[in-house]
Amino acid sequence: MKTTTMSKIVTAILLAGICDVGLMLVPSMVGLTRASDHPKVIEIAAKQFEFTPSQITLKKGVPVILRLHSSDRVHGFMSKPLKIDTDIPNNATKDVNVTPDTVGDFVVICDRYCGSGHGSMRMKVTVVE
Amino acid sequence: MRSLAELNGEAPAPFSFVQLSDTHVGFNGPPDPLGTKAFESAVATINGLKNPPELVIVTGDLTHDADSPDEHAKRFKLFKQISSKIGGAQIKVVPGENDAALDGGDMFREFMGPTRYSFDYRGVHFIALDNVSAGRPAVGAEQLRWMKSDLARFPKTAPIIVFTHRPLFDLKPEWEWFTSDGDEVMNALAPYENVTVLYGHIHRENFHQAGSTKMYAARSLIFAFPDPATTPVKKPAPFDKAAPFKNLGIRRVNGNVDGGDLQIEEVELATAEFGGTVGMDQMLKHGNNDSKDE
Ligand SMILES: [Cu+2]
Numbered sequence: 001m002k003t004t005t006m007s008k009i010v011t012a013i014l015l016a017g018i019c020d021v022g023l024m025l026v027p028s029m030v031g032l033t034r035a036s037d038h039p040k041v042i043e044i045a046a047k048q049f050e051f052t053p054s055q056i057t058l059k060k061g062v063p064v065i066l067r068l069h070s071s072d073r074v075h076g077f078m079s080k081p082l083k084i085d086t087d088i089p090n091n092a093t094k095d096v097n098v099t100p101d102t103v104g105d106f107v108v109i110c111d112r113y114c115g116s117g118h119g120s121m122r123m124k125v126t127v128v129e
Numbered sequence: 130m131r132s133l134a135e136l137n138g139e140a141p142a143p144f145s146f147v148q149l150s151d152t153h154v155g156f157n158g159p160p161d162p163l164g165t166k167a168f169e170s171a172v173a174t175i176n177g178l179k180n181p182p183e184l185v186i187v188t189g190d191l192t193h194d195a196d197s198p199d200e201h202a203k204r205f206k207l208f209k210q211i212s213s214k215i216g217g218a219q220i221k222v223v224p225g226e227n228d229a230a231l232d233g234g235d236m237f238r239e240f241m242g243p244t245r246y247s248f249d250y251r252g253v254h255f256i257a258l259d260n261v262s263a264g265r266p267a268v269g270a271e272q273l274r275w276m277k278s279d280l281a282r283f284p285k286t287a288p289i290i291v292f293t294h295r296p297l298f299d300l301k302p303e304w305e306w307f308t309s310d311g312d313e314v315m316n317a318l319a320p321y322e323n324v325t326v327l328y329g330h331i332h333r334e335n336f337h338q339a340g341s342t343k344m345y346a347a348r349s350l351i352f353a354f355p356d357p358a359t360t361p362v363k364k365p366a367p368f369d370k371a372a373p374f375k376n377l378g379i380r381r382v383n384g385n386v387d388g389g390d391l392q393i394e395e396v397e398l399a400t401a402e403f404g405g406t407v408g409m410d411q412m413l414k415h416g417n418n419d420s421k422d423e
Contacts, residue, residue: 109305113264116193122303
């Protein structure tokens with residue numbers, strides 16, 4: 001990570017979209033920031049009985065923040081292979097840090113029972129090299 | 130070998146009971162348009178057994194969930210009405226997520242009694258375990274403590290049957306076929322040499338052994354699920370009009386407390402009364418068309 005180039009860092013900051021604007025204005029400080037401190041943020045909306053988007057693609061070994069939001073009631077967000085297991089509170093946002101370590105397709109399910117369509121509330125996470 | 134029978138003074142005796150699962154009373158429509166017909170057939174099948182059981186256990190999803198509490202209450206009443214026709218047997222139930230996950234088990238307790246308890250039957254210790262009413266697949270620390278203290282008074286050789294809704298191991302987590310703290314339950318059971326776990330939820334037969342603990346999933350009494358190993362996306366098996374009760378059924382468990390494995394016997398449902406196109410067409414008229422997948 002110490003050999004990270006400036007362009008990579010700037011890209012990471014742009015992707016993250018949540019970085020302190022100050023860092024963008026003071027390039028000399030950027031060198032102190034590692035890309036992994038500012039992972040990309042992916043927003044996922046949960047409501048009965050679906051996640052939106054229903055599919056995302058992540059890179060193996062690259063940390064991301066999944067920003068989960070529920071608009072109707074509490075839902076779950078669970079995948080054993082991705083090591084994710086959290087609740088998404090109603091009308092609130094929950095951040096989950098994920099660094100996938102295996103390439104493949106993984107299913108994330110709602111594991112907080114939310115009604116009769118609960119059994120089909122799921123999304124797909126594709127992890128590529 | 131010291132058995133429970135010797136402890137509580139009951140004479141060791143062969144025993145037999147029946148397991149039903151996943152009746153989903155109130156469900157109607159694709160993929161299974163027959164509503165409670167398989168459940169009613171199961172009742173008739175039990176009553177027709179040569180040695181009718183004195184005990185029937187039901188491993189969850191007695192009712193299908195309903196948005197309105199009034200409708201859900203009707204479904205519990207209908208479950209009780211149909212199951213009360215089983216002659217001469219006491220019925221012991223545990224909740225499934227459809228019964229108890231939205232309200233923490235309040236309505237289940239109102240109609241059916243506690244969501245977890247234990248009792249002795251013919252020298253066997255039965256533990257009813259609730260892994261649904263927490264709203265997620267979990268038993269919970271408090272119930273786990275209760276189970277451990279319930280077990281503590283028995284010798285390691287006591288015959289124990291745990292019945293619950295969801296699998297206590299990772300059968301297929303991405304289909305929600307697991308219990309998040311199932312490992313802790315299994316660890317608590319591990320020192321006991323004669324443990325059988327009976328469960329439902331997966332709407333198909335399954336056998337799995339961990340140490341000396343044997344775990345059997347029962348078929349459902351409405352829409353079966355296919356084999357997850359060969360099915361990419363969780364979806365019930367399609368309805369077959371020519372074989373309406375295909376992959377559904379009940380289970381008879383035969384045992385002898387003096388040791389030896391329980392004998393698990395899968396019993397097919399009597400379909401004679403529903404034979405012929407006319408009978409089938411009449412049954413199909415009952416369906417409305419809300420499509421649900423669990
Ligand atoms: Cu949900």
